[in-house]
Amino acid sequence: MSTQILADQILTETSAPVSAQPSTQPPMLEFADVRTAYGDIEVIHGVSLSIKRGSVFALLGPNGAGKSTLLKVCAGLLPPTGGEVRIGGITVHKPGQVAIADELARRGLCLIPEGKGIFPNLTVRDNLWMMTNTGKSLSQIEEVAYSQFPRLGERRRQMAGTLSGGEQQMLAMSRALSTDPALLLLDELSMGLAPIIVQDLYEIVGRVSELGVSILVVEQFARTVLGVADEAAIMVSGLVSRVGDPAELEEELEAVYLGGEH
Amino acid sequence: MDEFIVNTIIGLAFGAIYAIASSGLVVTYATSGIFNFAHGAVGMFAAFLYWQFRWGWNWPAPIAIILVVVVICPVFGILLERFVIRGLRNTMEITKIVVPIALLLLLTGGASWIWGGTEPETMRRFWGNARIRIGDSAGAIFISWHHIIVMIVAIALAALLFVVLYVTRMGVTMRAVVDNPELTQLNGGRPNRASAMSWAIGSSMAGIAGVLIASLQNAAINSFALTLLVVNAYAAAIFGKLRSLTLTFVGSIVIGLAVSYWNWISDIGQKWRWLSGFRVSIPVLLLFAMLVLLPHERLRGAVVARVKERFRMPTLSKSFIWAGAIVVFFLAAMPVIQRGPVLLLSTGLALGVISLSLVLLTGYAGEINLAPLTFAGIGAIVAQQFDVGNSPRSEFSLVGVIFLILVGATIGWVIGLLFRKAYGRKAVTISTIVFAGLGAVSAIWLEGESSGAYIRESMSLTGILVVAVVCALVGAIVALPALRLRGLYLGLATFAFAVFVTNMIFKQRSTLNLNIPWVGDGEDFGINLFTGGGVFISRPSWLGIDFNDSSKAYMVLLAAVFAIIGLGLVLLRRSAYGRQLAAMKDSPAACATLGLNIVRLKLSVFALSSAIAGVGGVFYVAIVRTANEDSFVIFASLPIVLLLVVAGIGYVSGAFAGGILTGVFFVMMSDVFGKLSADYSSFEWLFNDVIKNFFFFVGPAFAALTLASNPGGFLNDMFKNYRPLATRKGLPLLAAWGVFQGLFYWSLNLQWVGMWTFMLISLGVALLLPAIAQVLVPSLYIDEATLKARREATQLELIGIDRDFTREDIMSIDAALKLPASEVGEK
Numbered sequence A: 001m002s003t004q005i006l007a008d009q010i011l012t013e014t015s016a017p018v019s020a021q022p023s024t025q026p027p028m029l030e031f032a033d034v035r036t037a038y039g040d041i042e043v044i045h046g047v048s049l050s051i052k053r054g055s056v057f058a059l060l061g062p063n064g065a066g067k068s069t070l071l072k073v074c075a076g077l078l079p080p081t082g083g084e085v086r087i088g089g090i091t092v093h094k095p096g097q098v099a100i101a102d103e104l105a106r107r108g109l110c111l112i113p114e115g116k117g118i119f120p121n122l123t124v125r126d127n128l129w130m131m132t133n134t135g136k137s138l139s140q141i142e143e144v145a146y147s148q149f150p151r152l153g154e155r156r157r158q159m160a161g162t163l164s165g166g167e168q169q170m171l172a173m174s175r176a177l178s179t180d181p182a183l184l185l186l187d188e189l190s191m192g193l194a195p196i197i198v199q200d201l202y203e204i205v206g207r208v209s210e211l212g213v214s215i216l217v218v219e220q221f222a223r224t225v226l227g228v229a230d231e232a233a234i235m236v237s238g239l240v241s242r243v244g245d246p247a248e249l250e251e252e253l254e255a256v257y258l259g260g261e262h
Numbered sequence B: 001m002d003e004f005i006v007n008t009i010i011g012l013a014f015g016a017i018y019a020i021a022s023s024g025l026v027v028t029y030a031t032s033g034i035f036n037f038a039h040g041a042v043g044m045f046a047a048f049l050y051w052q053f054r055w056g057w058n059w060p061a062p063i064a065i066i067l068v069v070v071v072i073c074p075v076f077g078i079l080l081e082r083f084v085i086r087g088l089r090n091t092m093e094i095t096k097i098v099v100p101i102a103l104l105l106l107l108t109g110g111a112s113w114i115w116g117g118t119e120p121e122t123m124r125r126f127w128g129n130a131r132i133r134i135g136d137s138a139g140a141i142f143i144s145w146h147h148i149i150v151m152i153v154a155i156a157l158a159a160l161l162f163v164v165l166y167v168t169r170m171g172v173t174m175r176a177v178v179d180n181p182e183l184t185q186l187n188g189g190r191p192n193r194a195s196a197m198s199w200a201i202g203s204s205m206a207g208i209a210g211v212l213i214a215s216l217q218n219a220a221i222n223s224f225a226l227t228l229l230v231v232n233a234y235a236a237a238i239f240g241k242l243r244s245l246t247l248t249f250v251g252s253i254v255i256g257l258a259v260s261y262w263n264w265i266s267d268i269g270q271k272w273r274w275l276s277g278f279r280v281s282i283p284v285l286l287l288f289a290m291l292v293l294l295p296h297e298r299l300r301g302a303v304v305a306r307v308k309e310r311f312r313m314p315t316l317s318k319s320f321i322w323a324g325a326i327v328v329f330f331l332a333a334m335p336v337i338q339r340g341p342v343l344l345l346s347t348g349l350a351l352g353v354i355s356l357s358l359v360l361l362t363g364y365a366g367e368i369n370l371a372p373l374t375f376a377g378i379g380a381i382v383a384q385q386f387d388v389g390n391s392p393r394s395e396f397s398l399v400g401v402i403f404l405i406l407v408g409a410t411i412g413w414v415i416g417l418l419f420r421k422a423y424g425r426k427a428v429t430i431s432t433i434v435f436a437g438l439g440a441v442s443a444i445w446l447e448g449e450s451s452g453a454y455i456r457e458s459m460s461l462t463g464i465l466v467v468a469v470v471c472a473l474v475g476a477i478v479a480l481p482a483l484r485l486r487g488l489y490l491g492l493a494t495f496a497f498a499v500f501v502t503n504m505i506f507k508q509r510s511t512l513n514l515n516i517p518w519v520g521d522g523e524d525f526g527i528n529l530f531t532g533g534g535v536f537i538s539r540p541s542w543l544g545i546d547f548n549d550s551s552k553a554y555m556v557l558l559a560a561v562f563a564i565i566g567l568g569l570v571l572l573r574r575s576a577y578g579r580q581l582a583a584m585k586d587s588p589a590a591c592a593t594l595g596l597n598i599v600r601l602k603l604s605v606f607a608l609s610s611a612i613a614g615v616g617g618v619f620y621v622a623i624v625r626t627a628n629e630d631s632f633v634i635f636a637s638l639p640i641v642l643l644l645v646v647a648g649i650g651y652v653s654g655a656f657a658g659g660i661l662t663g664v665f666f667v668m669m670s671d672v673f674g675k676l677s678a679d680y681s682s683f684e685w686l687f688n689d690v691i692k693n694f695f696f697f698v699g700p701a702f703a704a705l706t707l708a709s710n711p712g713g714f715l716n717d718m719f720k721n722y723r724p725l726a727t728r729k730g731l732p733l734l735a736a737w738g739v740f741q742g743l744f745y746w747s748l749n750l751q752w753v754g755m756w757t758f759m760l761i762s763l764g765v766a767l768l769l770p771a772i773a774q775v776l777v778p779s780l781y782i783d784e785a786t787l788k789a790r791r792e793a794t795q796l797e798l799i800g801i802d803r804d805f806t807r808e809d810i811m812s813i814d815a816a817l818k819l820p821a822s823e824v825g826e827k
């Protein structure tokens, strides 16, 4: 249980802008040789990554690489079978000792899961209401969401499941914008959306990052994300094959998707 | 008109109570995905508690109500959620069904234990019989205050529930959990807290419904009847698709009114006496209809993770050895055993045979039947008609037979048409054939002499065959509407069927009289189903042995019957048909796309399973030669299902152990402690009042509650340690044990040791066998880590995914495939 309290301190203390942080501080998020499995089948075979405070980190890779799984481990939805996850230098997850997902969420970790990060049988307003669990009031959240995405405001009484794909993604993103997270994990924002909307969404991601939020973005094909990323990594078959500058990785990425050597 | 108003008000009052109960059920199901079979029992228990406080101890009514409904019920709900429901989250479907049923039995057993005395617990209405008068003095109607209170409470609770769910954040969270528990967590919501809250609310509503309906009775209350009364609300919950509170309310009112109007109309009628059980059957009939008619995919609640269980395939040689061992064991027991244990063991074996029907149906095919004893009871009735009363007459009137077959076919055709839209043309064909078959059977039946019933000396083999055929047909008929149902819904449908059959047949007190043209004599259709309140079946006289004379021989016969049917099941499991069943269990949809005929598979497995249950029922009744109306009720079926799941529903051995547990173990334990308390009277409170009653009333339920932690059944776990003994290395040890046991048995026969000593030492040695083996031949047992490593090493297809594909892998594959060594990556 003590890890949760630690996570609390870490997450709330570190949401200050990046410039204010002395360089000696540990990275915001660190995976140290993390392994995990669904049942007997191991899908992540020892991943080590570190995400600096206030930076945008892009994690790229083909289908089934284990990107979403890694985010699940980080958010506390799936226990690691090996290694450690550290936030602000303090261990939050390791085998046999996992911080509870909703505790982490209330303390500033925000994962927008892949696909539909919304409750389809709740109205738009009820969806926003759920976000108040993180401490903001409903009116504050509504204000941010509706000003950022006016379309949601028009549809506040509509069931979220009947929104268009883009509107659903906006609703999901509202949580990232309105709840003031310290660490933001985004899983395939672009899934099934028109390029123009994707561009809009990543513009927003860029703005959020300027507020000092550390962001880990997972994408498959993502020129757009490399534009906002400070650093990037490629993940293939449960292992990180390359970490480096986004521009450098772009070429390499093509090789991975075309099935070449890596 | 006045009567109409009065009956409407009575119906509305009942409907209001059903609405309270069913909306509580919906709230809990929606947030946890667990259907609380015990909901009715919670209401029942609350009513008894209220009785205790209000009438037992004479507390003021408001205090009693608040204590029960606002304190005890919610706390119970929270504890339940925390310690039972939460553990069920990622378990198999049958466990999710069985554990709440265990809870149901725990509560009914507990109520019988606490309030099972001879004094009736009489409830009175609130405000006694005070009534209000509506209308002028000429056509005045009197309505009791209780009915009015009930309706007001229902409306107030509905409003309150609405406010909680839609106007508070906790309510939003509760609805969010239904949609997506993980996302709820990511939003910072606490799914566990929401779930606990919903169980607190649900239990409280069950409690309110229980108290209201029990006091509405204005009479003595009975735990089983009261439980079933609240169960009536289940139909309404299904009508609301276990989701919609509005529809649930509407459904409740409809059920309440339907029961009330039927009561009124049938009071006017009084014509068909045999329909008198119909009133109490209306809600379960509606439940059945609702399950069958509502589109299945619309019945959904919380997203439930599917967990697949894997049962090993039984090997043939071992099955033969086991079958032989069982028969030999009971043969060996014959000389030394006494009469009491013989009857107990026989009961256990007969229940084992009945359990085999579930091993086939649930273990192999993945379909659920919560009422094996209902089919057993039908089998017993059929046996009584064919074996005992009537012997077929020699001269058939062919016209009559053909007539009845045609009538059957027509009925079947019409019924088939009803289902054609849902199931296609096949439904018509199948139901026509099934009903034509029924017509043929009933022709033979009716042609028999209907008068002058005499007790046949012994059970006949043809009688058993007829039982199997009739039960198979009944099973198929029940399965026909239920074809699309699976899991929970099928379980509920069989539950409803059991209650219906109990009301209409097992409790039937009138003779069904009917004259069918061209068939038999003047009054050919006079069936006394359970008219005398019981069935009577003699034991057989086969192979020159009259089993009526020897209970011990009959016990061995039962063991042989069990062994034969069990072996048959093993053979069936290993056949192509058995593999098809297994495939259907895994995924009916995938099977259908592969071209398997799901309809035929399902109908046939239901038919076969019902036939086994029916035959088992005949042998079961013949143990003591008689059974009464309570022998086959749903509350007797449920412990059998429970203990079978505990013992391992996927295996024939599970049926054996389950039968012995139900028929022998718990009875014997309560017996032993009863005797102990007689010997040590100062400890009577402990031995008799606590331990004996524990085993007697709630033992099976407690055993089933362990499933929440060990879903595979305990027997499988126990056998895991014995399995290495059956390998070549373990054989000498096994042989040594056999020799020891043989010599020991010999010494028992020579009376060197007593019966108790023999039993205890034999049991002890058998239990210690794996431990002894571990010391003597440690290499038999490989630890978990090695096993896991070995398993991983053999997963060839995962090399390259789970770990890098190395040069050694290429070489080993080359070697395995006998290819010339390749040059890949040599540099």
Ligand SMILES: Nc1ncnc2c1ncn2[C@@H]1O[C@H](COP(=O)(O)OP(=O)(O)OP(=O)(O)O)[C@@H](O)[C@H]1O
Pocket: A038, A043, A061, A062, A063, A064, A065, A066, A067, A068, A069, A070, A114, A220
């Ligand atoms: N719930 C689960 N149970 C079992 N295996 C799973 C589960 N979820 C994912 N997997 C497996 O784990 C591996 C990694 O899946 P993951 O979803 O993390 O991939 P991903 O990199 O996010 O892929 P994508 O880009 O397609 O979203 C896959 O092989 C997948 O089949």
Ligand SMILES: [Mg+2]
Pocket: A067, A068, A069, A114, A187, A188
């Ligand atoms: Mg993914």
